[in-house]
Amino acid sequence: MSAASLVSLRGVAKRYATGTLAVRGIDLDIAPGDFVALLGPSGCGKSTLLRMVAGLAEPTGGRIAWPGGQPSARDIGFVFQEPTLMPWATAQANVALPLELAGMPRAEAASRAASMLARVGLQGFEKAYPRALSGGMKMRVSLARALVTKPRLLLMDEPFAALDEITRFRLNNDLLELWTAERFTVVFVTHSVFESVYLAQRIVVMAPRPGRIHAELAVDAPAPRGEEFRTSADYAAHCREVSQALAAAMAPAAA
Structure with a gap:
């Protein structure tokens, strides 16, 4: 665990009363000012993980620690899939x-x-x-x-997934502008490779059955990002790399 982390997860697991193991063995450090995307297929535990960080659900294994002090309700903002x-x-x-x-x-x-x-x-x-x-x-x-x-921490659970592409692009840009200006910490759940690469500094690729971290990749493009980045060879290369990691995470051998 890093003392510089805003929140640290160690061995975090969640098993529901039905017996379903949603996530297991999650080790993750989120630093102040990070923009982290949780990427993975439906059912891999992304939203479950986000809810545990928010305190809306309790882990059944491992622990979630706040090295700088336990947050108050006002320290965490949550944007759900629906408004x-x-x-x-x-x-x-x-x-x-x-x-x-x-x-x-x-x-x-x-x-x-x-x-x-x-x-x-x-x-x-x-x-x-x-x-x-x-x-x-x-x-x-x-x-x-x-x-x-x-x-201090903004948690976003696939907030733009139901929107049309033009609106989604605009909201992506507006979110990045706000983050660049205020530098709050963001954990953003998505199942879109393209959205994760455009928004995040770090992409955590999750494997299903049960949810666990398969890979973590950095996107080193500078902020602010815009259409120049979205249409660049650098963006395309990052998308290919993330797509390959996601495909490997979903392969039968990874289960």
Whole structure:
């Protein structure tokens, strides 16, 4: 375990009450400011691992340690696969909710929420209800809600998977811009090789049955990244390398 890590996982395993072993033997260090992608096929335990780091599920083996001190609820932001917004509340009210639950005065929470909505490109939509927003806009609200408490760690569980390609590219770019400016730590779950290479500094490739780490690869392209990187030979080479590691992880011999 590294004292410089934000969070360290050692021998982490999760077996459900049904007897299913979801993940086993996970050793992973996440440093402050890291952008780490967890890449693997459906059912390999990526989301289970993310939920254990968030404290939403308990490991049944191993341990998760926080060398710098146990985080508070405000230190961790979580963006789920679905936006999970309150349909009866405006975008601003949805984003302000974590601050109000933490005891912040309503006016201050509303101001902070409006500012964060502007940061994710939704200035002017503060009073809009979820039913009036597109899928991409709802996900921006969800991202704003996760970031409004200024968390040390942002956990993202395939947040853009259901969006069209153009919207997904835009949100990838906006996320990288926010991360470059604020340098919070990100753990991003995806099953897309292309998305993982575009976003992450480190890609953790997971093998299924049960979930475990097969390989870890670095993407050394500098930030900020943009279309120049996405269309470069360097990007294509990284995608080939990651694709080969994923194929090896899914091969019968790796099971």
